[in-house]
Amino acid sequence: MLAKANRITSADDYRFIVRRGAKVAGAHTVSYLRSRESGTDARFGFIVSKKVGTAVRRNLVRRRLKAASRELVDDGLASVDVVVRALPTAAAASYPDLRADVASAISARGRRAVRADAGPARAATEDG
Numbered sequence: 001m002l003a004k005a006n007r008i009t010s011a012d013d014y015r016f017i018v019r020r021g022a023k024v025a026g027a028h029t030v031s032y033l034r035s036r037e038s039g040t041d042a043r044f045g046f047i048v049s050k051k052v053g054t055a056v057r058r059n060l061v062r063r064r065l066k067a068a069s070r071e072l073v074d075d076g077l078a079s080v081d082v083v084v085r086a087l088p089t090a091a092a093a094s095y096p097d098l099r100a101d102v103a104s105a106i107s108a109r110g111r112r113a114v115r116a117d118a119g120p121a122r123a124a125t126e127d128g
Contacts, residue, residue: 008043018085
């Protein structure tokens with residue numbers, strides 16, 4: 001289970017992250033990521049709609065996503081808010097598939113941040 005410090009609990013926080021966060025689509029999930037102040041805990045939220053399946057299936061998917069998120073926090077992930085929306089295909093996905101989706105979304109966000117930081121610097125050195 002995720003610690004309280006690693007959970008998004010406010011509806012306003014969910015709304016803010018989904019509307020303003022970077023969207024990364026995976027095979028079974030869509031993740032919305034937003035950077036936080038340096039040194040703060042990573043926080044996760046999950047959206048699993050009825051399109052995923054029955055209550056039993058939705059709870060299974062949610063538990064798998066929480067376990068994958070817990071692994072990322074244990075590996076040192078910090079300073080980011082992540083909202084993971086499960087797609088209907090998540091109902092048939094295995095735990096390793098869901099874990100890979102969440103991990104790849106976070107690493108894709110990191111690659112984008114590096115590219116965004118490198119872009120203007122490279123342009124400045126080419127002009128100068």
